[in-house]
Amino acid sequence: MKVLVCGGAGYIGSHTVYELIERGHDVVVFDSLVKGHKAAVHKDAKLYIGDLRDREAIYRVFKENNIDAVIDFAAFSLVGESCNKPLTYFDNNVYGTLRLLEAMNRADVKKIVFSSTAATYGEPKNIPIVESDPTEPINPYGETKLTVEKMLKWSDKAYGIKYVALRYFNAAGAHTSGEIGEDHSPESHLIPIILQTAAGVRDHISIFGDDYHTEDGTCVRDYIHVTDLADAHIKALEKLNRDNTSATYNLGNGKGFSVKEIVEMAKQVTGKPIKVLTESRRPGDPPTLIASSQRAIDELGWQPRFNTPEQIIATAWKWHSTHPNGYNDK
Ligand code: NAD
Numbered sequence: 001m002k003v004l005v006c007g008g009a010g011y012i013g014s015h016t017v018y019e020l021i022e023r024g025h026d027v028v029v030f031d032s033l034v035k036g037h038k039a040a041v042h043k044d045a046k047l048y049i050g051d052l053r054d055r056e057a058i059y060r061v062f063k064e065n066n067i068d069a070v071i072d073f074a075a076f077s078l079v080g081e082s083c084n085k086p087l088t089y090f091d092n093n094v095y096g097t098l099r100l101l102e103a104m105n106r107a108d109v110k111k112i113v114f115s116s117t118a119a120t121y122g123e124p125k126n127i128p129i130v131e132s133d134p135t136e137p138i139n140p141y142g143e144t145k146l147t148v149e150k151m152l153k154w155s156d157k158a159y160g161i162k163y164v165a166l167r168y169f170n171a172a173g174a175h176t177s178g179e180i181g182e183d184h185s186p187e188s189h190l191i192p193i194i195l196q197t198a199a200g201v202r203d204h205i206s207i208f209g210d211d212y213h214t215e216d217g218t219c220v221r222d223y224i225h226v227t228d229l230a231d232a233h234i235k236a237l238e239k240l241n242r243d244n245t246s247a248t249y250n251l252g253n254g255k256g257f258s259v260k261e262i263v264e265m266a267k268q269v270t271g272k273p274i275k276v277l278t279e280s281r282r283p284g285d286p287p288t289l290i291a292s293s294q295r296a297i298d299e300l301g302w303q304p305r306f307n308t309p310e311q312i313i314a315t316a317w318k319w320h321s322t323h324p325n326g327y328n329d330k
């Protein structure tokens with residue numbers, strides 16, 4: 001297949017491009033590089049640098065390439081920033097994918113896999129979370145992703161664009177080769193911050209709140225390896241080719257670990273001391289998020305291979321210990 005990967009220079013996108021190429025697909029990457037890295041793009045992928053909101057720039061990619069399907073990772077994804085700049089988030093995340101869908105429709109490309117998020121659920125009432133649970137985002141970031149899901153639903157009905165929306169839980173880890181990994185700027189995610197502390201790039205990790213209603217008072221999350229996410233995208237494309245119907249899936253390991261547990265595991269994996277300070281809660285953090293991924297397991301035939309946080313942290317450590325400043329290109 002010839003697959004267009006929007007946001008393919010970013011963290012999850014670059015890992016998915018590697019996986020697609022390893023499995024023999026042709027890949028075209030479209031990325032503004034506003035957050036991504038040129039060095040993260042596989043040498044066998046064709047790279048277009050442009051902004052999704054630029055109607056002609058994205059349509060040109062379809063005109064110049066015989067695209068069979070699209071995977072869309074391009075978005076801003078910092079929860080805290082989205083609370084301060086909601087319009088920036090709606091502009092980039094909703095308007096960007098709107099322009100992409102327009103270009104797809106114009107080029108008669110009718111299959112898309114979309115990066116959604118556990119943040120669409122807000123504060124869940126039941127654990128583990130299933131896809132039919134209420135979606136009530138508690139931050140603008142989650143709201144932009146839910147808005148795109150709705151746009152996809154109506155684009156299916158009106159234009160026959162078939163989609164798979166993948167609601168990831170906490171993406172973590174790096175490619176086992178150590179060639180690509182996580183490099184966000186600014187970094188806000190727990191595991192890279194812990195490992196940058198272990199690598200001596202940061203002085204300490206701050207735990208945001210130890211007064212939650214969880215066993216040790218810190219937030220509980222479901223960590224899923226980035227290569228397992230990449231695999232789910234390819235299985236989602238295969239599903240669209242197989243039955244041409246739209247669907248939404250959670251992607252997680254189905255087990256929750258607290259912030260304190262992750263810090264302890266990182267100490268074990270790295271063998272390094274990690275200084276910890278406790279600070280007040282970060283706005284917008286639900287206490288516990290754990291996925292039921294049973295639907296993806298049953299319908300996509302997906303099975304995560306990195307089942308424990310220790311395995312996930314070990315791959316991330318291979319990247320962070322050899323690239324303490326990431327791609328070093330910003
Ligand atoms: P990332 O920032 O590393 O990658 C996003 C990429 O999209 C970047 O390369 C950026 O330059 C590009 N981009 C952004 N806006 C663009 C635009 N308008 N036009 C063209 N390119 C644009 O993020 P990530 O961590 O790889 O996340 C990928 C996707 O997965 C995002 O949509 C995010 O919301 C979603 N997601 C991530 C996580 C996680 O834990 N990292 C969890 C749930 C969902």
Ligand code: UDP
Pocket residue numbers: 079170188189190191193205206207208209219220221259282285
């Ligand atoms: N967290 C933390 N310190 C940090 C970064 C994150 O205590 O420096 C906590 C955060 O409050 C949340 C969990 O770690 O409870 C996971 O946060 P992350 O940003 O990695 O992912 P999120 O769950 O927000 O998508």
